[in-house]
Amino acid sequence: MSFASPMIQEQANMPEPAAAAAKVAARNVNVYYGEKHALKDVSVDIPVRAVTSFIGPSGCGKSTFLRCINRMNDTIPICRVTGDITIDGKDIYDSRLDVVLLRARVGMVFQKPNPFPKSIYENVAYGPRLHGMARSKTELDEIVVNSLKRASLFEEVKDRLQESGTGLSGGQQQRLCIARAIAVSPEVILMDEPCSALDPIATAKIEELIDELRSNFTIVIVTHSMQQAARVSQRTAFFHLGSLVEEGSTEQIFTNPKDKRTQDYITGRFG
């Protein structure tokens, strides 16, 4: 992984500066799945304590890019990533960096709710136990309860913390996964289409939750729903065919897109 060179800084396709200080900065990121060039020269800044949404048609590379930010792509053997991604100015593809610690700082919520086949309590306690964050049972209890509360799930499950997490409804499962992710106090939370498997009411609850979490976390969300992007995010990036087409404030992207393709997509011409 090369360091960001001055050459790159001078390139014309620099994104416009984000509104707040950048938490995550990507420069010229390319991803290859074997022969396939899945992501082409993506450069973007993700502001701290705000929601950034990635939109675009299926297969445009938005999820691929999301998975670069916590190096989940490392688990795919044929995947190769070039370019620079920094969090707080530190290169996350640096060979000296421990990817396991990176993922504790950058949590992830997946498309399909994937609670572990364990109790609700054990699901949330999984990360804190892994990273030795609680010194006693009371401390662990506190972390679990707090995380469930912050994921607005506690009231619904407080009497059945020892029951299986897989017995919850789809929306509750997804909030459990969010509680699990925030239990390790990450700085960034990545959400890969977190509502695509949920009904409208469960979706509304998750969106409300995302809005609350914004004050403490930097959130990146991939979504197929443009309404959702408009509702929950402050910044929006539009991907198409593996390239980042346009990035800006959500309001600007949805009311006054600069690129013809963005306009076509948000007005429903394709995708």
Add this chain to the structure above:
Amino acid sequence: MTSLYYALMIALALGAYFLVRSRAAALAGGQTLHSRPNYHGLLAAAQVIIPMILIHFVGSVLSARFVEYQSLVAMDPALLTDELRRGAAFREIREFASGRGAANATQALQAGAAMYAYLAALTNWAVLGLGLAVGIAMSLFSLRSISGEFRARNRFEHVVRYLLMACATVAVITTIGIVFSVLFETFRFFQKVSPVDFLFGTHWSPQTAIRADQVGSSGSFGMVPLLVGTLLISSIAIFVAGPIGLFAAIYMAEYASPKFRAWAKPILEILAGIPTVVLGFFAALTVAPLIREVGTSLGLSVASESALAAGLVMGIMIVPFVSSLSDDVITAVPQSLRDGSYGMGATRSETIKKVVLPAALPGIVSAFMLAISRAVGETMIVVMAAGLAANLSFNPLDAVTTFTVQIKTILVGDQEFDSAKTLAAFALGFVLFFFTLTLNVIALAIVRKYREQYD
């Protein structure tokens, strides 16, 4: 005669199939059929085959009884009531009728044989004729029932259903039959030997005295030494195969590159295909002497045939059972669970230990149970490597013996079916069966209790 019968049946069925199908197809030109012509044909063939098989089966059984009875009567009516001579006499009749009989045959035997030959031919032709008549009648019936509304498709569905049901019934009835036959012989054994002596006796020596003055053949049937031997060898085997198999499976499923997996997995499975007799002489000729040498150099006394040798080789034998099945269930754990764990900052081994293995536990337990059942039921390796001596010993360096080996030893060679020695084999078999059944029940209970259901 049987092959002629079945050849005719197949010809008739094929004829019915093609004839009915073409008739139905011709009919389909004018109107819409409920069922496609193919189903009319299939139903017709089934209607020929099923009654003809039934007739042959029932006819053969009945006519065999009839022929035996009549030919014995022709030879000497007194034979019918003499259970002992009856079988021998009928065998003689059949031998003579087929031309292999002795030249000095008695008048009575010749009469019996003549009756046998005459009736056997007669009943054979009768069955053949009846079968053919029914087959032809059924073909004609099928031809006549072709019509637009005829629901051949639904009828054929019934045929398929009953066919499948018959196969399932055969499997179940066979199992029940085996269990009951073993059970009855076990009861007969317990009439000769007390169950308490059998279950709790610590001395196994099934040789019974034939003459009163014979020495050293007390005939004691205490199964404890065999139980201990079986448990000892099986535990050694599972202690070898459990870790090796499970860890190999984890490596194959989670760490190995697809390339390595592609050739390593089939090789591991070849191990399951090595005949146990080959593994047996490997155990007896290579492993046992090696253990003996190492043991002697360490100052231990090792029997030349030891439980350890048999257990080790048996462990190697069941490695593929553990590894292959565990690999399958580990691979079946959804990737999303692993992603969830990696996303929390877990390493691979943490993910395997805390997420993958708990989710795969039911399958892994059943893999272990299958492997243990194999180990408990294995005979050849033990015969060759662990010996026949029924020592009551927990020392893996001693020679021990197992249920299966003793069953084999008892039933090889001449035996009469009313001695305690022969019946002991059935009692041992029953205990063995009970043993594996209990294992399975325990495994099921464990699986149900610790199941962590995903999805």
